[in-house]
Amino acid sequence: MSTFSIVSGRRLLIAAVFAACFVSGPAVAGMLQDTIARYTAEVTSADKGFTGFSAERGRMLFFSRPATGKPDTPSCTSCHSDSPVTVGQTRAGKEIAPMALSRTPDRYTESKKLAKWFRRNCKSVLGRVCTAMEKGDFLTFMATQ
């Protein structure tokens, strides 16, 4: 009996954590914080002196034109527009919702989507994947916009 109640109690906890992942609103900001915490752990494991992500470095990444990627996508702004708060456009002309969290509150909440687009877009613009530092800086910038 006691074994049974421990098991079912644990199930309940797992179900509650699971359910929390699908709630929108304040939970969204919490999930972005979790993602940033993951990148923090990744950076810290290689650099013990790491003091935190920088919105300013994230801003510089967003506007930079590194000239190491594909010629038709010189910058993140090539698709995401010249401002985090305005609508962007794919090369094919499809609308992209603003990157600023204030304008598109459900952004950066699906880790698979996030990983896929970071990988693809960093390769297009920088010619390589972004580092955990760059990703953390970028999200920190967008969270303040």
Ligand code: HEC
């Ligand atoms: C060729 C066009 C293009 C370029 C250039 C581009 N992006 Fe994107 N990006 C997209 C599209 C399309 C999506 C997916 C649609 C959406 O999220 O609204 C996306 C989504 C993302 C996402 C996922 C957002 C989320 O809600 O999870 C991130 C992060 C991102 N881009 C970062 C960048 C960064 C950083 C750069 C520059 C290094 C960049 N992008 C350059 C087209 C582009």
